[in-house]
Amino acid sequence: MGFRADVLRALEGALGADVAAAGDLDAALTTPPKIEMGDLAFPCFALAKVKKKAPPAIAAELAATIAPTGAIAKVQALGPFVNFHADPAKQLDDLCQRLVDGRFDAEARTDAPARVMIEFSQPNTHKLFHVGHLRNVVLGDALVRAFRARGHDVVAANYYGDFGIDVAKCLWWIRTRPEETVPVEHRIAWLGSCYVRATQLVAELEESDPETATTTKASIREVLRGMEEGDPEIRALYEETRQWCLDGFQAIYDQLDVRFDHDFFESQVEHEGQAIVDEQLAKGVFVESQGAIICDLTEEGLGACLVRKGDGASLYMTWDLALARRKFDDFDVERSMYVVGSEQRHHFQQLFATLARMGYERAKDCRHVAYELVMLPSGKMSSRKGTAIPLHVLWDTVRDAIRTRMESEGRDERAGWDATRWNETVERVVVACLKYGMLHVTNNRRVVFDVEAWTNPEGDTGAYLLYALARIAGIQRKAEGPVPTLADGVQDGGASEGEAFGHETERALLGHLLTWPDVLARMESTCEPAVVATFLFDATKLFSRFYAACPILKAPEPLRTARLQLVNATEAVLRRGFEVLGLPVVDAM
């Protein structure tokens, strides 16, 4: 805050008795539209009345009385504004110190830390884990990381869909087709195909042979009952296949470096949900309607919320009633966030309205964070039609593209890499490309998966960001002689004659790095990782401009030290952004 604090102090001094009329000085300061115009600007409009002068005249008067001190290098009147130019070397020195002593991160934290639960991923067992599920995982994980960086106490929660009629369909298919062999690899995908084939069969029978359709549906319901009531054979099959899925999901989370603090399961909240329905039915909050039980939300404009089916079975909504309460009761959270696709918007509106009807005050602390679908350039994916891409296929496609590209460019850094080093680096680039590809699109826009666009090392991609980090590490490696660490700061930005620190590209990069605390705050308030993705992409572009325009290692001292510190500070801030988005890092590529 060195420069800004100096500006405020200088303004207060120059304004003297008029300071009260000027209002909140800190809030009044703006950033000039062009960096050549200065780093901060003070508009003089509010002073026109007391001073009985036109704003440009006031600006000229103030500019003439303020002498450059501290981090202020130059003061200039520009129309109705007083523009302040920072001394870039002092500003950089200040940034280095704040990065080292923790003030920079402290500034990025909220004044109102809370205990927050973020529920995300929530895959269904016995169904394919596809590309769309990846968007949820990386979005939810980025929110967890961002909320933590902001100083909140976050409980990262998963909620597995491991129960219900869809699971029963899958098990029914397996039981009625004992001749099918279970694959050793990609068992989740196979279970998903059993579910899809059972669903398709029922749909076909409904067209061609309604009688068989009815008996088939009855035997699927039998399987569900077996699951519920503990039929040993069905239970055993259920437990085994469920575990395959949970193990498979865990492997995906490990690959993505995603961790949960707590796992909820639909199977766990089933009974509790039913109990809530009985309780609310007795209170008259829920009512019977055509044999089923509903919460009437006509007044809220949300129609009837079905909480129990006519046959007495509970459903997705029933379980969510129990889950919502558990989150507050068992975890003592102040806020509860649900990261779920926007196609479930109505479901969550109904859920929160129903909780409110139940008199549950915490309903107001629940929030649905919605996001759009993932598409292929050829259009929408559908699990049922078999056009959804399984995650492992996407992963392999991206890996092939990255490996081919990396192998085609001979780089000195990679000479002598063994297979382990190669594989590990490729894998990190793959994860960065997958996550960044999902995260740089705002939540309300569809993500289109396009392998070329996602892996282009010169495009808006994870690979491009990693190249920048690798290049920074390369500069630090290549430096002969003393390399300053951030703690050394910048004593001097350059000689009075000759080149000094403060080239336009240096100031632009520095100015951008300084916005990080605001960027993180904005990601929290909007729940948009794209805010941070854009920040990182811009930082990387600004770094490339600086690198192209300014020699670093060959610069004379003290300019060399200042430039190396700008490189160090860029690295430090980029790493914070990478951490928040959950992107892996590399030091060579």
Ligand code: ARG
């Ligand atoms: N498993 C569900 C699905 O795939 C999503 C669960 C979302 N969370 C919730 N509390 N309803 O549709």
